[in-house]
Amino acid sequence: MRLFAQLSWYFRREWRRYLGSVFLLIIIAILQLIPPKLVGVIVDGVTEHRASPRMIMMWLGVMALTAVLVYLLRYVWRVLLFGAAYKLAVELRARFYHLLSHQLPGFYLRHRTGDLMARATNDVDRVVFAAGEGVLTLVDSLVMGLSVLVVMSVQISWQLTLLSLLPMPVMALLIKHNGDELHQRFKTAQAAFSSLNNQTQESLTGIRMIKAFGLEDYQSDRFVQVAADAGAKNMRVARIDARFDPTIYLTVGFSNLLAIGGGSWMVMHDLLTLGQLTSFIMYLGLMIWPMLALAWMFNIVERGSAAYGRIRQTLDEAPQVKDGGGALTAGRGVLEVDVDSFSYPLTPQPTLNNIHLRLAPGRVLGICGPTGAGKSTLLSLLQRHFDVAQGEIRFQGMSLADVSPDQWRGRLAVVSQTPFLFSDTVARNIALGRPDATREQIERAATLACVHQDILQLPQGYETEVGERGVMLSGGQKQRLSIARALLLEAEILILDDALSAVDGRTEHTILHNLRQWGEGRTLIITAHRLSALNAADEIVVLRHGTITQRGEHQQLLQQEGWYRDMFRYQQLEAALSADPDEQEAAGA
Known part of the structure; x- marks a missing residue:
């Protein structure tokens, strides 16, 4: 019953629908008391030879009219009651999705996709069922049960x-x-x-990898184990479910036995008439539904309560990054980074130390370093996925902690290392951030990202469906589509997180040249493992072990001993060895 208290906020808001349903249920309960009473009257009239055929037909007509009224009223209250329950489903799912869309990476480290999907679908369905069918059975069983009890006690015995x-x-x-x-x-x-959902989602998402490693049988066995575990736990629920109906039917059976035995004795001693006993047995038959409904109500409400507890657990989880509430002024600004130290939650070892940067509008910052150096962490801080405890990041002189996250992220366009495409057309994927963009604007962004010609070669051009996660496109095409999507936003700051790793050197050079022209007055931040992507940066910083070990322009860093020069030479040698023979001959000439 705790679920009804937990959902009281919704019942108060939709009180008209619920009160209307309760009122109609009371009327229905009263109408359902009429047929047993009339049957008793007819039986006594026939046994005592007082009922004429015309009177019997009249009472039968009243019973038929009562049945029609009950049917119509049940239709109306179902529309009222279940309409309110379905509105609750929409609201819970909307709130759940709003929460998911505003949570940051730390949240998704703690919650798996399959579990979240289960809460947004199956758990919400259970709560809605309890808010509709549960309320119905509670009110119906109470009203009907009490009405029958009053009539049985007052009018019969x-x-x-x-x-x-x-x-x-x-x-x-x-x-x-x-x-x-x-x-x-x-x-x-x-x-x-939820675990079964997780296993299904991961298997479907990684089906290419499973097939590539020949793990179909292994994954099938794992899935069977998870499915069997879920089945066993649902079977334990079913065993409890199975106890409710026998309990009710045994109770009803004993009640009928006592009623017939006691009632027969009272008829034999002229304390009751046969018609009254007949009415009493019919009324007792009406008590079967309230008792069954009561058991069913406990069943579905307990399920709904458990499901709502899981939903509330997620909805009550506050975002790690708080809304500072401040608003940025119009126009461009200087981005200043002063991070003394940063550690991930529950991780004592600092990931970044002494990071100090100043980036004016129109400048290009390159960030490089070995794997695990802290490049992605720095970009996460710039996007405000986490707040800096020791240090500060400022824009237009304001600390990002004092700015609304939505305000700040509206100034950014980000292309991540792993581009994500929706199962939609090429055009709509590019226009994701600007749904109102014209075809001309979409094509211009695609041209800047060097993917326009690739798109034209697709079966339906810009109207080609790319499949789930862009399955029909190559890695380079997906990266360039993601870049086009970011360029279409025309944001003040563009962040490319190793977003050119899947394109060839010539295409990379063309894209970077286009970005320099497009980004006049805009700030560009590029992280890359292939250092040729950073040649034209105004400043390059080298991160190692979370600290800036080198900084300067490309030519300056080549003259310094250190990681940057060594890695650049290694990549140049690797490119030369992997070049086509014709290209090597041309280079030699």
Whole structure:
């Protein structure tokens, strides 16, 4: 029952729908009391020879009219009640998606995709079912049960009613015990379903890798194990479910036995008429639904409560980066980075130390260094995926901690190391950040990213569907499409996180030349393992072990001993050895 208290905020807001449903249910309960009463009247009339055929037909007509009214009213309250429940589903999913879209990488380190999908789909469905069907069964069982009890006690016999209800307390205790156990078991079953979702999502996402390594049988065995575990835990839930109906039917059976036995004795001693006993048995039959509904309500509400607890656990998780609330002024600004030290959460060892940079509008900053040097961490701080505890990053003289994250990220366009494309057309993938962009603007961005000609060779050109994650495109094409998408935003700061690794040297040179022309007055930050991408940078910084060990222009760094010169020479030699014979001959000439 705790779920109803947890959802009280929604019930208060939609009180008209829920109050209207309750009012109609009360009317329906009253109408359902009429047929048993009329049956008793007809039976007594026939046995005592007081009922004429015309009177019997009239009572039957009243019963038929009552059935039609009940049908119509049930239709109306279902529209009201389940309409409110479906609105709750929309709101919960919207809030859940809003939370996911505003969370940062740290959140996704703690939560797996399959688990989040399970909470947004299966768990929400359980909560909505409880908010609709659960409320229905609760109100219907209470209203109907109390109405029948009052009529049985007042109009027929309170002694017989009390005798018939003797098994009810035992039933209530058993249902309460089973409901508590169901809550825990269903929570475990939902966690197992999340694991099954995770396994499915990872297997489908990595299907190419699985096939490449010939791991189909191994992955199938793993999936079977996870599926079997989920099945076993759901079976434990089913065993609890199976206890509810027998409990109810045994209780109803004992109640009927006591009612018939006690009622027969009362008829024999002229304490009841046969018609009254017939009405009483029919009323007792109406009690079957409230008792079944009560057990069912405990079942679905406990499931909904366990599911809502999982949803609330996610919704209540506050973003690690707080909204400073400040607004940036229009126009460009200087980006200043002063990071004394930065460590990831729960990681004592600092990832960055003494990083000090100043980047004016229109400048190009190159960042390089060996794997694990801290390049991606620095870019994460610039995008404000994490806040700096020791140090500060400023733009236009304002600390990013005092600026709204949405305001700041609106000034950035980022192309990551692993480009992501949606299962949509090429044009809509490029126009992701500017859905209102014209075809001319889209083609211009594609031309700057050196992918326009590739697109024209696709079956439907810009209207070609790229498949899930751009499966029909090469790595270089996906990278260039991502660059075009970022260029279309015309943001003040463009960040390329090793975004040219899958393109050849000539294409890389052309893209960088185009970026210099496009980026006049805009700031460009490039990280790269292939140092040829940094040749034209105004300043290059070399990171090693989270610290800047070298900085300067390309030619300056080539004259210094250190990692940059060694790596550049190595890459030049590697490029020469891997060049085509014709190119080597041309180079020799």
